[in-house]
Amino acid sequence: MKLLILDRDGTLNRSRDDHVASADEWEALPGALEAVARLNQGGWRVVIATNQxxxxxxxxxxxxxxxxxxxxxxxxxxxxxxxxxxxFCPHAPEDACHCRKPEPGLFEQIGDRFGIPLEAVPVAGNALRHVQAGATAGCPPHLLLTGKSEYLRGHANGDGVLSEPVPGLPEGTRLHEDLSAFADWLLAQPEATT
Incomplete structure (x- = not known):
């Protein structure tokens, strides 16, 4: 099984500083839904892990x-x-739970539910805490330069690697312009290298 874990806000939909609190406030990012469709067509099962x-x-x-x-x-x-x-993690930051990213609890739950080793499950999101949680759980991390990570645009070399270190970014994290670019990259990879 090819499984992929995505963040939600800032990855699939527009993020808001005051939370996406209603269906009216949920707005897909351009090309994101189509990127998920391409991933599905390529045999990828997509799961979302999100702090709420x-x-x-x-x-x-x-x-x-x-x-x-x-x-x-x-x-x-x-x-x-x-x-x-x-x-999703429903907890506030002060609750100090194991499921709130950057803790790996949500990813461990996903691995258990789907019965798959997390080393084979790429994670992609626009927030450092998403890729940190995924990397801690053993997943290959991918940072999308949308929402919270837009400030890093132009700092990656042609291979999707940062030209200089970013504090807190797990070693080996690949950078992609957005979910569509990540989907293109992932679909072009031999299965053993994802």
């Missing part, structure tokens, strides 16, 4: 989160794409 501390902070409820994901799944389906599952 707005739940723990009382900014929105589970019904609102479900409405957001219903909208996301409908738009993905309309683009010919599918996300297998959404794993």
């Amino acid at each position: 501390s707005g739940l723990g902070r009382g900014l929105f409820d589970v019904a609102s989160l479900n409405a957001i994901h219903t909208k996301m799944h409908r738009q993905l389906a309309a683009a010919g794409a599918r996300v297998e599952a959404v794993f």
Whole structure:
């Protein structure tokens, strides 16, 4: 099985400083849904791992989160794409849980649920904490230069490697302009190198 773990906000949809708290606020990034469709067509099963501390902070409820994901799944389906599952951490930062990224708990849950070693599961997201959590769990990390990581545009060489170190970025992290560029790269790789 080819499994891939994506972040949600800033990777698949536009991120907001005040949280995506309703279905009306969820807006797919250009080309992101089509990128998931291409990945699916290439045999990749896509799972989302996302921090949703707005739940723990009382900014929105589970019904609102479900409405957001219903909208996301409908738009993905309309683009010919599918996300297998959404794993989320509902805790606020002060809860000090094991599932809030950069902790690896969500990734470990995914590995357990799908019965797959995480060393074979690439992770891609726009936040350092997403790639940190994935790398800690043993996943090959990929940073997308969208949302929180846009400031790194122009700092990668032609091979998708940073020209200078970034504090906190796991060693071996590959950089991609966006989800579409990551999908293109991943689909062009021999299976043994992902």
